[in-house]
Amino acid sequence: MTNTSPVSPKNTGAPRRLNARSRMVTEGVARAPNRSMYYAMGYQEQDFVKPMVGVANGHSTITPCNSGLQKLADAAITALEEAGAKAQVFGTPTVSDGIGMGTEGMKYSLVSREVIADSIETCVNGLWQDGVVVIGGCDKNMPGGMMALARTNVPGIYVYGGTIKPGHYKGKELNIVSAFEAVGEFTSGRLSEIDLKGVEQHACPGSGSCGGMYTANTMSSSFEALGMSLPYSSTMANEDAEKVASAHESAIVLVEAIKNNLRPRDIITKKSIENAVSVIMAVGGSTNAVLHFLAITSAAEIDWTIDDFERIRKRVPVIVDMKPSGNYLATDLHQAGGIPQVMKILLDGGLLHGDCITITGKTIAEVLKDVPSVPRADQNVIRTLENPLYPHGHLAILKGNISPEGCVAKITGLKNPSITGPARVFNSEDDAMAAIMAQKILPGDVMIIRYEGPKGGPGMREMLAPTSALVGQGLGESVGLITDGRFSGGTWGMVVGHVAPEAFVGGTIALIEEGDSVTIDANKLLIQLNVSEAEIAKRRAAWKQPQPRYTRGLLAKYAFLASSASKGAVTDLNLD
Numbered sequence: 027m028t029n030t031s032p033v034s035p036k037n038t039g040a041p042r043r044l045n046a047r048s049r050m051v052t053e054g055v056a057r058a059p060n061r062s063m064y065y066a067m068g069y070q071e072q073d074f075v076k077p078m079v080g081v082a083n084g085h086s087t088i089t090p091c092n093s094g095l096q097k098l099a100d101a102a103i104t105a106l107e108e109a110g111a112k113a114q115v116f117g118t119p120t121v122s123d124g125i126g127m128g129t130e131g132m133k134y135s136l137v138s139r140e141v142i143a144d145s146i147e148t149c150v151n152g153l154w155q156d157g158v159v160v161i162g163g164c165d166k167n168m169p170g171g172m173m174a175l176a177r178t179n180v181p182g183i184y185v186y187g188g189t190i191k192p193g194h195y196k197g198k199e200l201n202i203v204s205a206f207e208a209v210g211e212f213t214s215g216r217l218s219e220i221d222l223k224g225v226e227q228h229a230c231p232g233s234g235s236c237g238g239m240y241t242a243n244t245m246s247s248s249f250e251a252l253g254m255s256l257p258y259s260s261t262m263a264n265e266d267a268e269k270v271a272s273a274h275e276s277a278i279v280l281v282e283a284i285k286n287n288l289r290p291r292d293i294i295t296k297k298s299i300e301n302a303v304s305v306i307m308a309v310g311g312s313t314n315a316v317l318h319f320l321a322i323t324s325a326a327e328i329d330w331t332i333d334d335f336e337r338i339r340k341r342v343p344v345i346v347d348m349k350p351s352g353n354y355l356a357t358d359l360h361q362a363g364g365i366p367q368v369m370k371i372l373l374d375g376g377l378l379h380g381d382c383i384t385i386t387g388k389t390i391a392e393v394l395k396d397v398p399s400v401p402r403a404d405q406n407v408i409r410t411l412e413n414p415l416y417p418h419g420h421l422a423i424l425k426g427n428i429s430p431e432g433c434v435a436k437i438t439g440l441k442n443p444s445i446t447g448p449a450r451v452f453n454s455e456d457d458a459m460a461a462i463m464a465q466k467i468l469p470g471d472v473m474i475i476r477y478e479g480p481k482g483g484p485g486m487r488e489m490l491a492p493t494s495a496l497v498g499q500g501l502g503e504s505v506g507l508i509t510d511g512r513f514s515g516g517t518w519g520m521v522v523g524h525v526a527p528e529a530f531v532g533g534t535i536a537l538i539e540e541g542d543s544v545t546i547d548a549n550k551l552l553i554q555l556n557v558s559e560a561e562i563a564k565r566r567a568a569w570k571q572p573q574p575r576y577t578r579g580l581l582a583k584y585a586f587l588a589s590s591a592s593k594g595a596v597t598d599l600n601l602d
Contacts, residue, residue, distance in 0.1 A: 069112070077111040077284045079277075080158035082118050082146045082174075084167045084187070089122030091163035091242060094233030094264040095187045098273035102159045102185065105277035111157075111284070116149045118142050118171075120164050123514065124202050124236065128459065128491035135166060136486045136512065137584045139321070140597045142170025143177065150178045157284045159277055163187030163235045163264070165515070168245035169318035172254065173596075175290040176326035181283040182290055183385050184255045185276045186246035188264030189356040190234030196221070200229040201237040203350055203516035206490055210498015213463055217498075234264035238349030240515030243356045244311035245318060250365045251305035253293045253384030257393055261360035279386055288387060294326045297379040301369075301390065303335060304377050307342040307419030308368055309359075310352060312515030313434045313523055316421060317486075320594030332423055332432040332592050336551070339419030342377055344438055345409045351438050351518040352415070354407045362407040363397070370397040375411045424522060424546070426554040427562065428508065428534050431526035431592035435548055436518060443548035445506040445520055446556070447472045451540045454478065455487055455511065462495045469504035472544040476535045477572065478511030479528025480595040484576065484585035486524075490514035493521055506546045508553065510535055510591070522546055522553055526592040530571065537565040 061074060081102055085095035103113040119141055126132040142162075150158050157180055160171035168184065175182040193200035208225040211217035217225075235242035246260035256276055262269040283289075299319065306315045316335055323330035346368060347353050359365075372378045373394055380391030401408040409415060420438035425431075437443045447470040452458035458475045461467055478487050489511055496505050502519040510528035513521055527533030534555060538544065543556035555562065576582040587597040 073112055077156040077281065078114055078153070079106050079111045079280065079284070080150050080153070080155040081106070081113050081115045082149070082158055082160045082171065083115055084118045084120050084162035086120055088120060089125060089164050090190060090230055090233045091122065091235040092120050092167070092187060095161050095163055097270055098161050098185055098187060101270045101274040102161065102277040105274040106159075106281065109278050109281040111281050114153060114155060118145050118162065118167070120162070120167055123165050123241075123488060127206070127488060127514070128455070132487040133483050133485035133581060135488065136480070136595060137484070137580060139166035139170040139173070139318070140584065141580070142167060143173040143325070146171060146174035147177050150174065150180055155180060157181040157280050159183055159185055159280055161185045161187065161273070163242065165241040165245070165314065168242065168249065169321055172249065172322050173325040175254070176294055176322060179289050179291050181280060181288055182254070183276050183280045183283070184249050185273050186249070186255060186260055188234050188262050188266070188269040189243055190237045191231055191263050191265060191357055192237055192355055193228045193231045195224045195228040200225060201349065201355060202229055203238065203240075203490070203494060205229040206494030206516070207498040210495035212498070213465070213495065214499040232265050236516065237355040237357065238516060239309050239311055239346070239356065240350070241312040241314040242515070244306060244309070244315050244515055247309055247311065247365050248302040248306050248315060248319070251369060252298050252302040253382055253390065254290065256386070257366050258360070258364045261356045261364045263357055263360070282387065283385055286387060288383070288385065291326060293383055293385060294322070294328070295382065296328050296330065298382040299323055299328060299330060300338060301378050301382055303338045304342045304372055305365065305368060307339055307421065308344060308372060309346040310344050310348050310415075310420050310438055313421060313436050313513050313517070314515055316434045317512065317524060317591060317594055321596045324594050324596050324599060335421060336423040339421060342372070342419050343411060343414035344416040344420055345371060345411065345414045347407055347409070347415055350516045351436070358407050362405040363401055366394055366397045367401055367408055370394045370399060371401070371408070371411060374399050422548050422551055424548070424551050424553040426552045428538070428544070428553045428555050429525045431590060433522050433525040433553060435522045435546070436513070437548040440520060441503055443520070444546060445470070445472060446543060446545040447506060449474050449538050449540060449542040449544045451538055452476070455489060455492060459492050459495065462492055462499070465499070467496070467501065467505055469501060472506035472508065472546065474535065474538050474544070475507065475509040475511060476529035478509055479525070479530055480588035480591055481585045482528055482530030483511060484581050484588065486512045486591065486595060488512045488514040489521070489523070490517055493517045493519055506544070508535065508544065508546065520546060524591040525553075526590045528591065532566065532569060532571065534562065536569055537562055
């Protein structure tokens with residue numbers, strides 16, 4: 027019997043429903059009204075035996091991350107038609123993290139991940155498509171798209187929009203984080219207003235996603251390692267012709283996957299998730315990857331917890347020297363051999379599962395067969411396992427009385443990964459940013475930014491503006507920052523995010539008072555409020571939950587449904 031449930035219950039890859047092609051052929055006269063709708067769009071009778079393939083197009087002129095996607099969608103559409111399929115194009119929304127950063131609009135960023143996943147699921151299942159090409163650029167496009175692929179479990183492939191090329195000003199290479207850090211330099215008198223404007227105007231020279239190993243490039247790299255994107259595609263620049271060619275090839279590969287009934291849950295397994303997270307550690311990826319892979323594994327119904335990231339971190343070194351804490355951009359990594367070179371080093375070192383299947387139908391080992399085992403000598407981006415930047419991964423899971431469920435710290439690039447200091451408490455990012463700009467934060471302080479979690483924010487705003495301002499003022503190494511919100515992939519410093527339980531539900535972060543002693547110790551994986559348990563209990567008894575910041579609309583719905591950050595901050599976890 028054909029499984030007609032919306033999602034296959036197991037990772038078996040078994041048929042989940044009659045596909046669009048089968049329905050058109052087998053249901054005959056009963057489908058005539060439906061076929062009439064297709065005739066209105068130019069379909070011919072012979073088209074109804076072809077696979078109906080969705081093209082989830084994230085193109086928009088909202089952000090440079092997505093402004094170059096239409097040419098990729100066009101290439102995919104052409105390739106689908108050439109390969110004997112019919113393309114069904116629909117749009118997906120996006121918001122720009124870079125543009126929304128530091129504003130109320132940033133609260134929609136993480137929420138958009140859920141909206142993107144829901145919109146793709148709606149179209150793919152609502153039209154019973156046989157497969158889907160998902161095309162996206164900005165940070166939340168990718169986890170949202172992958173969550174939808176895991177939910178619907180129809181053959182699918184992810185096409186990353188591509189990275190931006192570096193900007194230049196006065197002989198210095200720039201990227202989007204340069205502009206945020208320039209604000210801090212300006213307020214501390216280390217940069218003139220003319221040069222501030224110069225950095226602002228030259229940081230982003232064209233289309234493509236933020237250029238370092240920030241969230242977009244982290245997720246694209248991990249998707250390549252996961253097996254859901256083509257080799258080398260994750261580090262290509264949007265403006266280069268090879269990105270269009272890769273989109274074309276991706277669509278052709280997908281049609282073959284449809285013929286072979288190769289589905290996302292055949293590819294997205296616990297072993298392939300381990301591969302993806304290993305690559306994230308090796309390249310020094312974004313803290314947001316923790317949140318997003320918790321969400322992806324939840325959608326794929328894979329047994330994966332926040333502690334699994336720590337398990338991988340302990341065995342995988344950082345071997346790629348990437349911004350924000352390193353020196354290079356994604357375009358440099360691409361020229362140095364890209365993610366396949368990184369994966370081959372990990373595979374030879376016993377740190378990848380070579381038997382995992384990819385969307386190409388080949389295993390990881392087969393895909394990497396011709397990649398050299400040693401990186402080229404004429405580059406400094408990729409190192410060997412014998413000469414890593416850091417002996418262990420950079421995304422540490424800290425626990426303690428402030429965050430018993432676990433929180434995330436990026437610990438590379440720091441001279442001293444521990445700090446104990448007085449708490450400087452702020453109930454919003456805006457209040458914290460005002461204090462930084464007024465130069466009221468001093469070396470040794472530990473900033474607490476709370477009520478910015480999944481429910482309290484709502485939406486877990488990223489703290490790139492305050493963290494970059496601290497770096498720009500020369501405080502990146504000497505000031506700690508703890509939040510139940512998130513950080514941009516461009517953030518570095520003594521920062522800890524995703525604190526859970528969050529303040530809004532009564533987590534200990536809500537009980538910290540100005541001047542309390544607080545410890546962040548990445549060596550001990552500890553985040554601690556140095557106050558007696560009796561005092562904490564007293565404060566907890568007196569604490570009252572604040573009124574929700576939103577009571578209607580999308581943000582209110584998200585706040586009501588969102589899970590803890592330690593479980594991915596997803597909206598469909600506890601619906602039964």
